[in-house]
Amino acid sequence: xxxxxxxxxxxxxxxxxxxxxxxxxxxxxxxxxxxxxxxxxxxxxxxxxxxxxxxxxxxxxxxxxxxxxxxxxxxxxxxxxxxxxxxxxxxxxxxxxxxxxxxxxxxxxxxxxxxxxxxxxxxxxxxxxxxxxxxxxxxxxxxxxxxxxxxxxxxxxxxxxxxxxxxxxxxxxxxxxxxxxxxxxxxxxxxxxxxxxxxxxxxxxxxxxxxxx
Amino acid sequence: xxxxxxxxxxxxxxxxxxxxxxxxxxxxxxxxxxxxxxxxxxxxxxxxxxxxxxxxxxxxxxxxxxxxxxxxxxxxxxxxxxxxxxxxxxxxxxxxxxxxxx
Numbered sequence: 266x267x268x269x270x271x272x273x274x275x276x277x278x279x280x281x282x283x284x285x286x287x288x289x290x291x292x293x294x295x296x297x298x299x300x301x302x303x304x305x306x307x308x309x310x311x312x313x314x315x316x317x318x319x320x321x322x323x324x325x326x327x328x329x330x331x332x333x334x335x336x337x338x339x340x341x342x343x344x345x346x347x348x349x350x351x352x353x354x355x356x357x358x359x360x361x362x363x364x365x366x367x368x369x370x371x372x373x374x375x376x377x378x379x380x381x382x383x384x385x386x387x388x389x390x391x392x393x394x395x396x397x398x399x400x401x402x403x404x405x406x407x408x409x410x411x412x413x414x415x416x417x418x419x420x421x422x423x424x425x426x427x428x429x430x431x432x433x434x435x436x437x438x439x440x441x442x443x444x445x446x447x448x449x450x451x452x453x454x455x456x457x458x459x460x461x462x463x464x465x466x467x468x469x470x471x472x473x474x475x476x477x478x
Numbered sequence: 479x480x481x482x483x484x485x486x487x488x489x490x491x492x493x494x495x496x497x498x499x500x501x502x503x504x505x506x507x508x509x510x511x512x513x514x515x516x517x518x519x520x521x522x523x524x525x526x527x528x529x530x531x532x533x534x535x536x537x538x539x540x541x542x543x544x545x546x547x548x549x550x551x552x553x554x555x556x557x558x559x560x561x562x563x564x565x566x567x568x569x570x571x572x573x574x575x576x577x578x579x580x
Contacts, residue, residue: 274563278570299486306490311528316489318537326484333489337496339524344500346517353501362497367528374521421548421573422566424532428549429565431525432556440522447526455535463535464527471523475516 268372268381272388275368275430278422279310280396285420286313287404293321297405304401308394309366311464312336335465342468343370350382364390371430443474544580548573 283304290300295317303313312333320329344365350373353361369390376382435441447467454463533549534540551572555565 271562274566278566295482295486299482302486303490307486307493309493312489312493316485320481320485326481326488329485330488330492334492334496337493339520340493341496341500342517342520344497345503346520348501348503351501358501359498362501363494365497365501367524370521371525416574416577418544418548418570418572418574418577421533421545421552422570424529424545424549425552425566425569427525427528427532428552429556429562431522431529434522434525440519443519443522444526447523448530451527451530452534452540455531455540456538459538464524464531467523467527468520471519472516475519476512478515 268376268385269388271372271375272385272392275372275389275426276392276396278426279368279393280400281417282310282422283397283400284404286310286317286397287401288407289314289321289404290317290401291405291407293317295320297402300405301398301402304398307333307337308363308397309337309340310397311367332459335462339367339465339468340365343367346370347373347386350379351386361386361390364394366390366393367427368393368430371427375430375433439474443470446470446474544573544576547576547580 286304287297287300290303290313291297295303303316307313307316315333315336316329318332320326344362347361347365347370351361364387369386372389373382373386376385431444435444447470450467450470451463454466458466529549533545534542536543548569552565552569555568560568
C-alpha cells in the first residue's frame with residue numbers, strides 16, 4: 266500500500282466528516298467563526314464534538330473543557346509514541362504537536378519502515394488538517410445536504426477508516442485478545458458514563474495486557 | 479466572555495498543551511521495554527474502541543443501525559484484502575443504502 270494513497274484516503278474521508286462537525290456546532294449555537302476556530306486550534310474531532318455536545322446538552326464551559334481534554338489525552342500518548350521517530354525541535358515540534366491526532370498516528374504506525382512512518386504522519390496530518398477545516402467551514406455555512414452524514418454513509422466511513430487502520434495491527438494473539446476486551450469494555454461503558462470516556466478507558470486494557478510479556 | 483468563547487479557547491489551549499507535552503517527554507522514557515510494549519498496544523485498544531463506539535453508539539445509547547451494515551461490508555472487504563479506499567467506500571455505500579432503504 267502506498268503511503269500517499271493511504272494518507273489521501275484518510276484525509277478525504279475524515280476531512281469530509283468535518284462538515285458534520287461544522288453543522289453540529291452551528292446547530293448548537295456556536296458561531297461560524299467559533300466552529301472554524303475549534304477545527305483550526307483544537308483540531309481533534311472527538312474532542313471538538315465533545316465541546317459542542319456538552320454545551321448543546323446544557324453543560325457548563327468547564328464541563329465541556331474537561332470532557333474535551335480527557336478525550337484529548339490520547340493525543341499526548343500518541344506524541345509520546347511519535348517523538349523518538351520524528352526527533353523534532355522548535356517550531357517543527359509545535360507544528361507536529363498540532364497535527365498529532367488519531368489519523369496521523371494511525372497511518373504512521375501502519376507503515377513498515379521509519380521513513381514511511383514519518384511520511385505517513387506528515388501527509389495525513391496536513392491532509393486531514395486542510396480537508397477538516399475546509400469541510401468545517403462548508404458545514405458551518407449550512408451545507409445541509411452533506412450535513413446529514415448518514416445519508417452519505419459518512420457515519421460508517423469513519424469507523425471503517427479506523428478499522429482499516431486497526432486491521433494490520435492485529436498481528437498476534439495478544440492484540441486480538443486486547444481488541445476483544447476493548448469492544449466489550451467500550452460498549453459496556455457507553456450507556457453508563459459520559460460520551461468519550463469509554464474510548465479512553467480502554468487505555469487501561471492496553472496497560473494490563475502489555476504489563477507482562 | 480460568553481460560555482461559547484470560554485469553551486472554545488479553554489479546550490483548544492489544553493488540547494494543544496497535551497499534544498505538545500506528549501511530544502516533549504524525554505526519549506529515555508520510551509526505552510523501558512514494558513512502556514514500549516504498552517505503547518504499541520495503546521493504539522490497538524483505542525482504535526478498537528473507536529471502531530466499536532463509532533459503529534454502535536449514539537452519544538450514550540447503544541444502537542444497531544445502518545452503520546453496522548457498513549462495518550460488516552468493511553470486514554468482508556478487509557478479509558478479501560481489498561485496498562483501503564475500497565474498504566472505506568464499500569462501507570460508506572453499504573451504510574448509505576441501508577440508511578435509505580431499510
